[in-house]
Amino acid sequence: MIRLLLAEDQALLLGALGSLLDLEDDLEVVARAANGDQARQAIETHRPDLLVTDIEMPGSTGLELAEWVREAHPEIRVVILTTFARPGYLRRALDAGVRGYLLKETPVEPLADALRRIHAGERVIDPELALTAFDSKDPLTERERQVLRLAGEGLSNAEIGKRLHLADGTVRNYLSEAIGKLAAENRIEAYRIARDQGWL
Amino acid sequence: MIRLLLAEDQALLLGALGSLLDLEDDLEVVARAANGDQARQAIETHRPDLLVTDIEMPGSTGLELAEWVREAHPEIRVVILTTFARPGYLRRALDAGVRGYLLKETPVEPLADALRRIHAGERVIDPELALTAFDSKDPLTERERQVLRLAGEGLSNAEIGKRLHLADGTVRNYLSEAIGKLAAENRIEAYRIARDQGWL
DNA sequence: CAGCGGAAATGACATTCGTCACCTCGAATC
DNA sequence: GATTCGAGGTGACGAATGTCATTTCCGCTG
Numbered sequence: 001m002i003r004l005l006l007a008e009d010q011a012l013l014l015g016a017l018g019s020l021l022d023l024e025d026d027l028e029v030v031a032r033a034a035n036g037d038q039a040r041q042a043i044e045t046h047r048p049d050l051l052v053t054d055i056e057m058p059g060s061t062g063l064e065l066a067e068w069v070r071e072a073h074p075e076i077r078v079v080i081l082t083t084f085a086r087p088g089y090l091r092r093a094l095d096a097g098v099r100g101y102l103l104k105e106t107p108v109e110p111l112a113d114a115l116r117r118i119h120a121g122e123r124v125i126d127p128e129l130a131l132t133a134f135d136s137k138d139p140l141t142e143r144e145r146q147v148l149r150l151a152g153e154g155l156s157n158a159e160i161g162k163r164l165h166l167a168d169g170t171v172r173n174y175l176s177e178a179i180g181k182l183a184a185e186n187r188i189e190a191y192r193i194a195r196d197q198g199w200l
Numbered sequence: 201m202i203r204l205l206l207a208e209d210q211a212l213l214l215g216a217l218g219s220l221l222d223l224e225d226d227l228e229v230v231a232r233a234a235n236g237d238q239a240r241q242a243i244e245t246h247r248p249d250l251l252v253t254d255i256e257m258p259g260s261t262g263l264e265l266a267e268w269v270r271e272a273h274p275e276i277r278v279v280i281l282t283t284f285a286r287p288g289y290l291r292r293a294l295d296a297g298v299r300g301y302l303l304k305e306t307p308v309e310p311l312a313d314a315l316r317r318i319h320a321g322e323r324v325i326d327p328e329l330a331l332t333a334f335d336s337k338d339p340l341t342e343r344e345r346q347v348l349r350l351a352g353e354g355l356s357n358a359e360i361g362k363r364l365h366l367a368d369g370t371v372r373n374y375l376s377e378a379i380g381k382l383a384a385e386n387r388i389e390a391y392r393i394a395r396d397q398g399w400l
Numbered sequence: 401c402a403g404c405g406g407a408a409a410t411g412a413c414a415t416t417c418g419t420c421a422c423c424t425c426g427a428a429t430c
Numbered sequence: 431g432a433t434t435c436g437a438g439g440t441g442a443c444g445a446a447t448g449t450c451a452t453t454t455c456c457g458c459t460g
Binding site: 010011013019020081083105107108111151152153156185186188189190192 | 210
């Protein structure tokens with residue numbers, strides 16, 4: 001019996017997927033979590049074999065969760081299950097030692113099979129992503145990321161500066177560098193590119 | 201027996217939810233569609249009692265689908281099932297005569313109940329949204345919406361002008377009006393506000 | 401200690417944006 | 431035929447943004 005813990009913030013999917021996987025003879029959903037923090041607690045109490053987690057959740061993300069699991073419970077295998085085919089996400093996930101990275105495009109049966117294979121020791125990466133994995137890596141510095149995130153929310157240079165305790169000229173510089181590195185025309189395009197790559 | 205058609209682009213949710221609803225004694229999923237166009241065809245062939253559809257899908261959206269159903273098959277009841285609690289979406293859905301508007305936050309059982317009630321003639325709106333429904337309505341003109349959409353993708357005034365066959369000064373004017381109407385500081389903020397309201 | 405490199409800042413400059421008042425032209429209205 | 435109105439356009443002006451060269455201030459490292 002493979003003991004699963006599901007972490008997913010969309011209640012409908014969490015419930016439906018949980019029930020369905022539970023119907024499989026060799027799978028058992030021992031707990032469900034609606035966010036990263038609940039997942040940590042559930043891990044401590046239930047010690048599942050496999051953690052299946054979404055990435056974008058309130059509280060701590062699935063990637064943070066995966067990193068934590070590797071530290072705290074290295075025997076638990078982590079499977080990422082997300083909507084986003086973003087190279088940066090996959091890279092970070094692999095760095096965190098996850099055993100599987102699957103998209104929500106996958107139908108249920110293939111997903112269940114993948115979970116079995118992962119439990120048996122295999123590593124399963126969605127084929128659509130396996131290729132893009134070693135494409136481009138994040139060229140941004142931490143400061144550039146911070147500035148870009150805020151710029152993407154519509155803040156002006158001055159406002160960004162205030163938030164990060166920087167002069168607005170400095171903000172301009174970081175933004176200019178980020179725009180250059182990403183070959184964008186302006187801050188908005190730069191923000192989109194970085195976000196779509198999973199670098200923010 | 202209530203005959204359902206599900207339209208949802210996320211294969212995992214489509215599959216899991218479909219299987220689960222099908223297990224209910226009085227519900228039958230007669231067809232599944234991964235986008236709006238497939239849904240139209242499936243409606244023609246299967247004539248379901250209820251159409252349960254997502255909003256944001258490739259091809260035509262769930263809202264367009266709902267509008268089409270009211271024209272072509274007014275006897276079919278439409279239920280919107282979406283992640284987004286955007287007032288503009290709800291308003292447009294109600295204008296299209298949908299009988300239900302539910303969030304993917306809803307667990308499966310309440311969803312099944314809601315479908316039964318809708319089939320029985322009731323109208324079910326997610327309580328979280330029922331309130332916000334009559335808040336604010338879209339103050340934007342069609343031109344302003346177009347311009348804002350493109351601005352949100354990082355295009356400059358000149359580029360937007362080229363796309364829409366307008367002079368860049370005119371683009372500036374539309375954008376300026378939109379920013380004013382939405383009480384935003386700049387185009388990015390205006391874009392975000394409009395998007396979050398479901399006006400784009 | 402000298403030297404190097406990264407983080408933060410400054411100043412100058414061109415370009416783009418945001419605002420506003422005003423112009424044009426064609427269709428609908430009177 | 432004159433008037434109104436709305437979509438689109440112009441021009442001007444200040445503010446914000448983007449680019450670059452240069453500077454200061456560390457903390458390292460040889």
